[in-house]
Amino acid sequence: MAFEPPRRLVRALGETAPGGDEWLERLPEAVAQAVALRELTVERVQVPGGRSSLVLLVRCADGTPAVLKLAPPRARPEAERAALAHWGGRGAVQLVEDSGTAGALLLERLHPEVSVRSLAEARALLEAAGTLRRLWVEPPAEYAFETVAERTGRQAEAMRASAERDAEVAPLVAEALAARDALVEAPPERRLLHGTFRQSKVLAGDRMPWLAVGPDPVVGECAFDLARLVRDRVEDLIASPSGATTTRRRVKRLAESLEVDQERLRGWTLFRAVESGVRARRVGRERDAELLLEFAGWL
Secondary structure: OOOOOOHHHHHHHHHHOOOOOHHHHHHHHHHHHHHHHHOOEEEEEOOOOOOOOEEEEEEOOOOOEEEEEEOOHHHOHHHHHHHHHHHOOOOEOOEOOOOOOOOEEEEEOOEEEEEHHHOOHHHHHHHHHHHHHHHOEOOOOOOOOOEHHHHHHHHHHHHHHHHHHOOOOHHHHHHHHHHHHHHOOOOOOOEEEOOOOOHHHEEEOOOOOEEEOOOOOEEEOHHHHHHHHHOOOHHHHHHOOOHHHHHHHHHHHHHHHHOOOHHHHHHHHHHHHHHHHHHHHHOOOHHHHHHHHHHHHOO
């Protein structure tokens, strides 16, 4: 199959591997092997697709529609496989095969053109939060997922390095790191989390109305998982004269509806917004950085 990887994927991988990406160079061969091994018929590449994986709409040998997802090792596809297997289709997309080649996942076909983000804001938050709640389960004993403390520890080191080079972001980084240090000391629970949850990660399905896709699973407290949802549609929040008030109200409502501590949710929302903003600034996405850091200042 001849194809061009989506520009979004190429651009995003270029940010994490500026010196070149061997995985991307080998991708056509990997696609051919994965398709042949499973006797799949490829319909098309999903565009714009994800930032860390190639998504193909395919049909299995018996005609069943499915999705073939290929991701580089740094995107932790085997952790995604383990999490999806543990959820078993409860709130998340289902694996079509229990095991497979490294870096390739065969998944049930959802409706990629219809995400929760297509709904009005209040309804979208409600449906997304309900989906997320179903994912918060005890982690499996047989797979050692990365913890929130480990992941945010790596991120914190990169944030400190950025703050040393960029005095403008240093005060917000210091505030975010202080919040993170306090939060990781005594987490109130230990659950399997989606890790990168937001409205666009919830797609319409046939088996259930809404199902989560694309986890980067991690184990830790629920407030960490909910934090990314707080800043959904950040462009609209920033453009609104009541954006700061709306953000604080959103933190309160999501915390109450999902029974997490409001101050812990505020702290993780701050940390994750600053981390994303600093990272965007580091790779030259100045507009994204500006939005995220302004949002973080409201918290």
